[in-house]
Each structure stands twice: as structure tokens, then as C-alpha cells.
Amino acid sequence: MTRRDWRAVLAVCALLTASLAAVPAGAVHDTGRQLTVQVHESGAATVTFERSYNLSVPAERDRFDRLANNTTALRERRAAFGQQLRAAAANGTDRTPREMRIENVTVATRTVNGTGVVEFRARWVALAGIYGSQVVVNEPFGTSFDPNGTLVVRGPEGYVREQMSPPPDRALKNSGFWGEGTDLEGFSARFVDPDATTTGEESTPPQPSGFGRLVGASGLALLPALLVLLGAKRRDLLGGDRGGDGSGNDGSGSRDGDG
Numbered sequence: 617m618t619r620r621d622w623r624a625v626l627a628v629c630a631l632l633t634a635s636l637a638a639v640p641a642g643a644v645h646d647t648g649r650q651l652t653v654q655v656h657e658s659g660a661a662t663v664t665f666e667r668s669y670n671l672s673v674p675a676e677r678d679r680f681d682r683l684a685n686n687t688t689a690l691r692e693r694r695a696a697f698g699q700q701l702r703a704a705a706a707n708g709t710d711r712t713p714r715e716m717r718i719e720n721v722t723v724a725t726r727t728v729n730g731t732g733v734v735e736f737r738a739r740w741v742a743l744a745g746i747y748g749s750q751v752v753v754n755e756p757f758g759t760s761f762d763p764n765g766t767l768v769v770r771g772p773e774g775y776v777r778e779q780m781s782p783p784p785d786r787a788l789k790n791s792g793f794w795g796e797g798t799d800l801e802g803f804s805a806r807f808v809d810p811d812a813t814t815t816g817e818e819s820t821p822p823q824p825s826g827f828g829r830l831v832g833a834s835g836l837a838l839l840p841a842l843l844v845l846l847g848a849k850r851r852d853l854l855g856g857d858r859g860g861d862g863s864g865n866d867g868s869g870s871r872d873g874d875g
Contacts, residue, residue: 649765649796653743655751655807657772659714661743664695665765669732680732684725690734694723703712705740708756719764749812751775758803767794771807828870 669680672799698721706715719739738840745752753769770791771777777790781804784792792805 617659630810640783650768651763652768652770653753654742655744655753656771657751657775657809659742659744659746659751661740661753663701663738663740663743665736667734669734671727671732677732678744680725681735684732684868690723690725694721694736697723697871698722699710700736701738701740704756704761705743707760711759714745716743717741738868742792749809751807752777753805754803757800759801763794763800766796767798767800768792769805772809774809774811775807776810777805778808836839 621711648667648668650668652664652666654664656662669736671677671680683693698718701718701721705718708714708716717740719741721736721737724735724737726735743753745754749847751772757763757767770792775790777792780787780792781802782794782798782800785795785798786793790807794800
């Protein structure tokens with residue numbers, strides 16, 4: 617290798633060193649806020665919220681140490697996390713046919729690879745809907761619940777990701793990842809058991825709301841009266857056929873009107 621070649625190699629190395637030094641510390645460490653929803657086959661989910669601190673930054677380390685060593689502050693934050701989840705579960709119960717509830721709220725701290733983590737965890741009963749071989753997560757993420765960071769939703773063990781809305785920023789075989797600030801309106805994450813026997817026509821039943829539910833209930837209530845009305849109309853038509861001369865009352869107009 618000539619002297620000119622060595623100078624070129626050294627110049628490239630210098631540029632690489634400078635570019636690595638310019639990378640913000642936060643980009644090296646996986647710091648921030650992340651809500652992970654691990655869905656189970658039963659429809660329940662383990663919900664984990666992690667707040668991460670870059671321990672190589674003095675201010676971050678101080679904040680983590682103060683919180684990790686303050687049991688009162690940890691209890692208060694655990695209670696606040698539980699209240700937030702219970703409010704979201706109540707909203708989800710109002711918007712779905714499922715009775716959601718929150719159980720076993722915990723908090724713990726740990727350090728790993730230069731990162732301090734405060735982890736809140738809870739069990740969310742009936743978060744997902746079960747439709748045959750499908751498990752679907754929608755409410756309350758689709759209308760009101762803010763994950764306050766990135767959102768990761770994982771399907772039950774052995775299931776595969778099928779349909780997700782909005783499209784995730786990253787997706788694996790059994791999970792989706794949405795970055796912080798993503799508009800989750802109309803959120804839906806569907807996972808399917810690939811080993812289940814299905815007809816190929818199975819789909820998630822629509823959830824009627826508002827006017828749709830009212831029409832459905834009213835329709836059931838009015839069904840007996842509608843049957844009586846149709847029976848009376850049919851008797852009138854038959855009576856007209858028997859008593860008429862066939863001119864001007866052949867029933868063709870009535871049949872068109874009845875569909």
C-alpha cells in the first residue's frame with residue numbers, strides 16, 4: 617500500500633471517529649418511555665410500562681437514583697399508573713362487550729447495560745376480544761388511551777400478526793411497534809392462531825354503537841308487531857283474490873311493494 621493510500625485510510629478513520637463522537641448519547645442507549653402489551657390466548661394481557669434513564673448522563677443518573685431509592689415516590693407512581701389503567705379499562709368496558717379490569721399493579725427498578733429502568737406492570741383482564749382463532753386488541757387504544765410513549769403489542773405465544781391499523785412503524789411475525797406520538801384513532805391489532813382449523817370466512821364481528829345499537833334493539837322489540845302486520849296484510853290480499861273478478865286487483869302491485 618502506498619503512502620497516499622495510507623493517508624486516505626487515516627482520513628476515513630478520522631471521519632468515522634468524528635461522526636461517532638457526534639452521535640447523541642440517547643441514540644446509543646435505548647432510553648425513553650415504552651408501553652408493552654403482551655396479549656394472552658385468554659384475552660387478558662400483561663401490560664408493562666418502562667421509563668428508561670441513560671446512566672452515562674449525570675442528570676439522568678441522578679433522577680434515576682433519586683427515584684429508585686425513594687419507596688414513597690415509587691408507591692405514588694405505582695398508584696398513579698394503576699389509576700390511569702383503571703380509567704382506560706372502564707372506557708374499554710363501555711365501548712366493548714367485555715368487562716375489563718386491572719389487577720396486580722407492581723413497580724420495580726433495575727439497571728442493565730448502562731441504562732436504569734423503572735418498570736410498572738399490571739394484568740389487564742379481557743383487554744382483547746376472542747373470535748374463534750383470532751385475538752383482537754382495539755379499545756381503549758382506538759379512542760382514548762394514550763400510551764405516553766412508544767407502543768408495542770405482542771400476540772399470544774404461537775400466534776401470528778395479521779391485520780393492524782394504523783400500520784405499525786415496525787412489525788415482526790407476532791408484534792407491532794408504534795412510535796411515540798402516533799395517532800392511534802381506530803386502533804386495531806389482530807393475531808391469528810395458524811394451527812387452528814377455520815373456514816377461511818371467519819372475521820371480527822362489528823361492534824355496533826350509538827344509533828346502530830338502538831336500531832338493533834328496536835328491531836327486536838318491534839318484530840312481533842311486524843309479523844302481525846304482515847299476516848294481516850297477507851289475509852287482505854288473499855281475500856281480495858277470492859272476492860274479486862281479476863280486473864284491477866290481481867295483486868301484482870302489492871307483490872312489487874312487498875319486494
